[in-house]
Amino acid sequence: MTPKIQLSDVHKRFGPKVVLNGVDLSVAPAESMVIIGGSGTGKSVTIKCILGLLRPDSGSIKVDGVDVAGLSGRALAAHQARFGMLFQGGALFDSLPVWRNVSFALSGGAADRRAAAIDNLARVGLGADIADLRPSELSGGMQKRVALARAIAVRPEILFFDEPTTGLDPIMADVINDLIRNLVTDLKITALTITHDMSSVRKIADSVAMLYEGRIIWHGPRDGIDSAGNPYVDQFVHGRAEGPIRMQVRRL
Numbered sequence: 001m002t003p004k005i006q007l008s009d010v011h012k013r014f015g016p017k018v019v020l021n022g023v024d025l026s027v028a029p030a031e032s033m034v035i036i037g038g039s040g041t042g043k044s045v046t047i048k049c050i051l052g053l054l055r056p057d058s059g060s061i062k063v064d065g066v067d068v069a070g071l072s073g074r075a076l077a078a079h080q081a082r083f084g085m086l087f088q089g090g091a092l093f094d095s096l097p098v099w100r101n102v103s104f105a106l107s108g109g110a111a112d113r114r115a116a117a118i119d120n121l122a123r124v125g126l127g128a129d130i131a132d133l134r135p136s137e138l139s140g141g142m143q144k145r146v147a148l149a150r151a152i153a154v155r156p157e158i159l160f161f162d163e164p165t166t167g168l169d170p171i172m173a174d175v176i177n178d179l180i181r182n183l184v185t186d187l188k189i190t191a192l193t194i195t196h197d198m199s200s201v202r203k204i205a206d207s208v209a210m211l212y213e214g215r216i217i218w219h220g221p222r223d224g225i226d227s228a229g230n231p232y233v234d235q236f237v238h239g240r241a242e243g244p245i246r247m248q249v250r251r252l
């Protein structure tokens with residue numbers, strides 16, 4: 001089966017700083033993969049390269065077997081339209097009511113777009129009663145659901161989740177993790193999630209890849225993370241200060 005997303009030996013540097021140093025990654029259609037790794041290891045850069053927002057220095061990135069590097073203009077816009085994104089902060093427009101946020105990328109008349117918004121709100125467990133509220137009138141967890149409704153409204157083939165549970169209490173985080181898992185399964189979307197939150201990994205992932213020093217140093221099924229036999233994965237999964245991963249901490 002052709003992978004939905006395939007990165008082969010991807011390199012990317014900014015000036016002297018090498019961020020990606022030979023990333024290999026393969027995501028199957030309808031698979032939910034979670035990329036873990038410390039701050040600044042290049043998780044966002046990887047996703048921006050897949051989206052075609054950043055161009056790798058070398059290596060190839062293919063989506064459905066088509067090289068992203070060769071795309072420009074309309075073809076690149078069509079490529080980017082296949083993705084839905086859930087950003088860390090939700091990135092809702094507070095000047096617009098909820099329903100306009102959810103239907104932002106949809107075409108058609110206002111009545112149809114409002115109906116589509118309400119349908120997508122229902123998929124994330126929200127009622128039509130909040131459709132006319134402003135995002136600032138909602139709790140953080142509800143805002144996250146609205147952002148999720150917006151991300152799925154365009155029925156993307158691939159969804160990116162960037163730290164989907166940041167800023168949520170553990171119970172709301174669990175609700176969002178469940179929602180993501182169910183949406184991805186029901187809508188058969190390929191999902192790529194970046195997170196530091198191990199409870200998200202355990203809920204959302206089919207498979208996990210760990211990025212460290214510009215490379216994927218471990219890749220395996222979700223249930224393999226506890227017995228990865230890799231000291232880097234072990235340290236990250238258990239959140240230990242001691243281990244092969246060294247944090248740069250400036251002492252005062």
Ligand SMILES: Nc1ncnc2c1ncn2[C@@H]1O[C@H](COP(=O)(O)OP(=O)(O)OP(=O)(O)O)[C@@H](O)[C@H]1O
Nearest residue numbers: 014017019037038039040041042043044045046194
């Ligand atoms: N446009 C850019 N220009 C220069 N450096 C950049 C640019 N984008 C990213 N970087 C650098 O690349 C490195 C990786 O950044 P990236 O945002 O991918 O990290 P991350 O793994 O997503 O981190 P976090 O978990 O903290 O969000 C960082 O050192 C960052 O400063």
